[in-house]
Amino acid sequence: MVTSDRARLIEQQLASTPIEVTWSTPGDLARQSMEAVADEPAPGRQMISLGTLHMAGDGVTGSAARMSAIGEVMTTFQRLVTAVGAAQEGFTALRGTFPAALLAKTQLRLIASPRLGSVVLDFMPEVPPADELYGRVGVPLIDEPRTQRADEAVVEVINMLQAAQDLSADVDESPLVEDLVGRGPRVAAALREFAKTLATSDFETDLSWRQPGEPTRRTTLPAQDAARLFSLIASRELDHGEAVIEGVIHTVSDKTALAIETDDGAWEYVRGSRLPPDALAGIRWGSRVRVIADTVEVRKPGGEVTVRYTAKGIEQLPD
Known part of the structure; x- marks a missing residue:
């Protein structure tokens, strides 16, 4: 359960961080400046990254969508983030299970909020940054780490979804195909299921990630692009x-x-x-x-x- 201090910190971040932020905007700069001031008193990183999955399109009526569809989005997105984080640490094969420490570092926690005409799912890493980055050792005097595994994994998911929109007519020459081959079949399988869920639910999905001190990363994936991504992975057997x-x-x-x-x-x-x-x-x-x-x-x-x-x-x- 989130502690009261951590809950207040989350509320402050959500209140001070506009959801409609984009890449390297003046609002982005203002947010990073505020985070730098808020993070200054204590050594090491204390502030929490926040992400947003914003679903619109024909699969949403008002601010409502099928519970089963939203559940599938959350489940398949979590699997995708975990698979990408595992691939970053060398776990690419389909056989075997992930270490408990890796599962903890890539686990996301939901913070739900509605918005007129869409459904918004705010989320954050389950493990606080100080616990993951410093643990009992404490903050190092030099080369202080600032990025959590969830930060890296979600950003790479955003990059893959952005690449899915830039597929050329000759998809076999697409950098995305080469990228998925390198990441291994587990990432491809997780991305396949996530794309299938978005396409069959008819969601236009906006995904953003706000890491303290860094520009907001964001991409939008229309349902038709999600369907094309699913077809690409399945037809090329990238998930095998x-x-x-x-x-x-x-x-x-x-x-x-x-x-x-x-x-x-x-x-x-x-x-x-x-x-x-x-x-x-x-x-x-x-x-x-x-x-x-x-x-x-x-x-x-x-x-x-x-x-x-x-x-x-x-x-x-x-x-």
Whole structure:
């Protein structure tokens, strides 16, 4: 729960920071000046970054929108920010879970407010800047860090959404495609789901981020651009990765999933429908195998996100 001191600080920032700020405007300069004065008494960074997701368009009536659609926007945006933050720290594969410390640093906290003709979601990092940047060590005398992981992750999300509006006719030559390949399939999958949510909900989405002492970063993504972004990721399979699975095979069939018990005791179920007809010939039940699998994140009807494995190759290993 936010402490009373922190709550007052948030209220002061929200009151003194216009939501309708843009890139490097006089208002931006005034905000940064006020933040510099407010942040001066204590060493290190104390003030909190604030972001805004502003939904308008045909998916909004008055200041109302479907709760399910807004919930999807919040869920998929949080997944996207976490995936980008994880990629910044080297976690790009679809397999495995993120460290708890990383999840904490990229977790966002909602501050909701209405605006006529639209729906506005204000948000901020859950971890206070002083806790993340300095911890128990205290503020360093030189090279004092000022940027949280959430700052970096949200700004990169804004950059990706801006790049989605600048796609050329030859999308394969777009810097966005190369960027998503470099970030890995988990970021691409999260961006795919976020774009799909905005497109199907028919939202024109304005996203801004206000880090103390820095210019406001902002972009607007119309629903049609979100649909195009979703189509790009899905058609180019930018959300697909590759995994190597080794373990004992308990199902040898091209009709049902291959059940493999890995060395750490986990069970992986791999689709074998794309294997060549003779790929399973000679594979014995209970033998050790190595499977090269295509991986992609899928969302079940209840919202659960899982990784689907589809075998591209299989070989039996020596016992």
